[in-house]
Amino acid sequence: MSETAQVQPAKGAPGTKGLDTKGHGPEDLNPGRWKALIFIALAQLMVVLDATIVNIALPSAQTDLGISDGNRQWVVTAYALAFGGLLLFGGRIADLWGRKRAFTVGLVGFALASALGGAAQSGAMMFGARALQGVFGALLAPAALSLLAVTFTDAKERAKAFGIYGAIAGGGGAVGFILGGVLTEYMDWRWTFFVNIPFAIVAAAGAYFVIQEPAGGRNRNPLDIPGVLLSTLGLVSLVYGFTRAESDGWGDAVTVGLFVASAVLLLSFVLVEAKVKAPLLPLRVVTDRNRGGVYLSLGLAIIAMFGTFLFLTYYLQIIKGYSPVKTGFAFLPMVVGMITGSTQIGTRLMTRVAPRLLMGPGFLTAGVAMFLLTRLDLGTSYTSLILPAMLLLGLGMGTAFMPAMSMATQGVQPRDAGVASAMVNTSQQVGGAIGTALLNTIAASATTSYVKDHIASATTRPQQRLVQAQSMVHGYTSAIWFAVGILVLAATIAFTFVNAGRPSMGSTGEGADGSARDSAQDELPVPVIAH
Numbered sequence: 001m002s003e004t005a006q007v008q009p010a011k012g013a014p015g016t017k018g019l020d021t022k023g024h025g026p027e028d029l030n031p032g033r034w035k036a037l038i039f040i041a042l043a044q045l046m047v048v049l050d051a052t053i054v055n056i057a058l059p060s061a062q063t064d065l066g067i068s069d070g071n072r073q074w075v076v077t078a079y080a081l082a083f084g085g086l087l088l089f090g091g092r093i094a095d096l097w098g099r100k101r102a103f104t105v106g107l108v109g110f111a112l113a114s115a116l117g118g119a120a121q122s123g124a125m126m127f128g129a130r131a132l133q134g135v136f137g138a139l140l141a142p143a144a145l146s147l148l149a150v151t152f153t154d155a156k157e158r159a160k161a162f163g164i165y166g167a168i169a170g171g172g173g174a175v176g177f178i179l180g181g182v183l184t185e186y187m188d189w190r191w192t193f194f195v196n197i198p199f200a201i202v203a204a205a206g207a208y209f210v211i212q213e214p215a216g217g218r219n220r221n222p223l224d225i226p227g228v229l230l231s232t233l234g235l236v237s238l239v240y241g242f243t244r245a246e247s248d249g250w251g252d253a254v255t256v257g258l259f260v261a262s263a264v265l266l267l268s269f270v271l272v273e274a275k276v277k278a279p280l281l282p283l284r285v286v287t288d289r290n291r292g293g294v295y296l297s298l299g300l301a302i303i304a305m306f307g308t309f310l311f312l313t314y315y316l317q318i319i320k321g322y323s324p325v326k327t328g329f330a331f332l333p334m335v336v337g338m339i340t341g342s343t344q345i346g347t348r349l350m351t352r353v354a355p356r357l358l359m360g361p362g363f364l365t366a367g368v369a370m371f372l373l374t375r376l377d378l379g380t381s382y383t384s385l386i387l388p389a390m391l392l393l394g395l396g397m398g399t400a401f402m403p404a405m406s407m408a409t410q411g412v413q414p415r416d417a418g419v420a421s422a423m424v425n426t427s428q429q430v431g432g433a434i435g436t437a438l439l440n441t442i443a444a445s446a447t448t449s450y451v452k453d454h455i456a457s458a459t460t461r462p463q464q465r466l467v468q469a470q471s472m473v474h475g476y477t478s479a480i481w482f483a484v485g486i487l488v489l490a491a492t493i494a495f496t497f498v499n500a501g502r503p504s505m506g507s508t509g510e511g512a513d514g515s516a517r518d519s520a521q522d523e524l525p526v527p528v529i530a531h
Contacts, residue, residue, distance in 0.1 A: 032210045033151050037161055039206030040144050040151075041168050043107055046199040047137050047144075048172030049179060050114075051432075052309075054079075054130075056180030056324050057189035064189070067123040077243050078127045082134025083141075084429040085236035089228050091142035091422025092280050095219040095415055099147045100211050102418075104204050106140025111200035118193035129193075138425075145421035149409035150214050155351050158406060163347035166402035167339045175335060177313070178328030185325050219278075219415035226272050227280030234265030235426065239433045246437035285412060285420050290355075293497025294408045295427045298401075300490040301363055302431030304483035305397060307439030308370060311476040312386075315376060319469060333387050337394025338401075345395075346402030354501050355403040359494035362400025367487035369393035374477045374484065378469055400494070407498065439479040447475030 054075065062072050094102035113136055117129035145165070152161040183191040241258035248255055273279040286292055316322040316330055346358055369392035372385060380386065405424065412420040450471040458464040 032212060033157075033161075035206070036151055036211045037148070037164065039203045039210060040103075040148055041164055042199060042206070043103065043140060043144050043203040044165060045168050045172050045175075046110070046196055046203070047141055048168065049176040050079075050133065050137075050196060052176030053180035053183075053192045053195070056177060056328075057184045057192040060184055060189040061120075061126065065120060065123050065126055067126070071123055071127075073243070073247060074123075074127045075130055077240070078130040079134040079137075080239055080243065080429070080433060081236050082131045083137045084134075084239040084426065084433065085232045086135060086138035087142060087235070087422045087426045087429060088231045088281055088419060090138035090140075091146070091418040091420070091425075092219075092223065092228075093139060094143040094146055094418035094421075096221075096223070098213055098218055099143045099150070099418060100207060100213045102139050102143040103147060103211070104207050106136050106143055107200045107204040107207070109136030110140055111197045111204075114193045114196035114200070118190040138422075141425045142418050142422035145405070145409065145424060146417035147211060147213070149412075149417050149421065150414055151211075158410075159347045159350035159402075160343075162406040163343040163350075163402045166346065166405045167342035167398055175328075177331050178325070181324030181326075181328040185323065214414065219418075221278030224273075224276055224278055224280040227269060227276065230265050230269035230272060231280060234262050234269055235430070237262035237265060238430060242433040242437035246440050250441065281419050281423070282416055285416055286423060288411065290407055290498050290500045291411070291420070291423075293493055294359075294404050295423055296497070297359065297363065297490040297493040298404050298408070298424065299427035299431035299434075300486050300493070301366070301397065301400065302428050303435035303438065304366070304370065304486040304490070305393075306432040306435035308373065308393075308480060308483050310436060310440070311443065311479060312373070315473065315476055316386075319378060319473060320382070330382065330386070331390065334390040334394035337391040337396075338398040339394075341395040341398025341400075342402045343398075345399045350403055350406070354498075355407050356494050356498040356500075358403045359400045359498060360491045362396045362398070363487050363491035363494060365396030365399065366393050367396070367484050367491065369396060370480055370484045370487060373480050376473055376477055376480075378466075378473060407500065439482060442482055443475035443479040445475075446478035447471045450474045 058072065058075055061067070061075065062069075067075070090102070090106075097105075110133055113129050113132035116132065117126060120126040120129055148161055148165055152158040179195070180192050183189070183195065237258045241255055241262055244252060244255045244258060250256075269281075270283070273281055273283055286295065312331075313327060316327045317324070322330060341362065346362075349358060369389045372389040372392070375385060408424040409417060409420050448471075451467060454467045454471070455464065458467045
């Protein structure tokens, strides 16, 4: 049979009743899909909030639990290693168990780990709780995104759903600054953990009663154990390598060893996946030109975004003297821009223009915002410079994130939805680790250089303090210049690789341009061979 040959159902044949001109009948749509979106979005908000809310509470937690400065990083690192390292495995488990079950188990586990973190009496107990949060987060995050992908199959509804999801995924981190500041300043740092519990209970109850997973979408093949081990160890080595590079330097022997080990493990993973019968990550998921372009450009954008979040937080608190709560509220314009870009611009245009015409300009708009932030100095006005830059940053990222999130899972077969969703989260997690380490290193180097060049002329204590403050701002702006370049590169990749046309009205089994699924071979009749 040729690949272009199509088998059409006979007129009046079973299964054709009620079909519209696009091949979908009203009975194909989940009647509770919009209620399901509420609980999926709530779970995603909890995970995204947790990524930033704990950072605000960290100084207070460190003091209470007697955690040393050397070990303090493990509150963040334990979570990042478990989450980043297990994402592909979590996505595959969602495909195997069923996304609803994986979603519910992930929520319950995350809530229990959060309760353990809130009740921590020692540093070791805190580190263990954070690692457990990462484990269950790695199960929860890909299950949430893949549930969204298989629940919303109509192009217009998909655009709205991913617009909401994209706004939460992008803006939730900034909301975490506000909530973390309020809870830490007016209650207790432990509430930055306990706050996850009501989120998880409501989302799990809603998932149990409302979410309906389409039948026939599971991948029941046996687990690819070599793939699980190689991908987990490779990703853990990569994330930990960047974490160590930030604290111990890029030339540190352990750091270099981690990068070498990561390269060997991940290359071995690719070779294994190309040969095994039931791979953990089917290479068709990432070798598709559009999805590959999305994963790469999204990861680069996250590198720029995470680093800038960090520098703006430092600038507002250290240079401008903002409290944690005031700093959190200072990020609100970015959240407003993110919501506007995602739910208004992206949602309205996604079914009318090609995705690259939203992603490319979106990343460039964010790049313009970063360019404005390179003009920071000691006397910069929040209203005249930082506020418009925040709005532009949110607007650009929101416009780009929404089609990127949708494209990352569009066109995959239902049985691959979990691992495709995991790849989105992996690109974000690895991008965040790279961004924090790389841009921090650039900033630190620029700061040291500035002090060396100017400290000799500072003869009094006030002058020395002034040089110190100027050196920090110089470090921030030097790193932000790199972020501008990274966003231009992300836009270039989006324009070049993402060549799909505007989404059709088809299901997730179709490509973004209405083309067939990943592999034409998968769509052809397969003879059953007795074993």
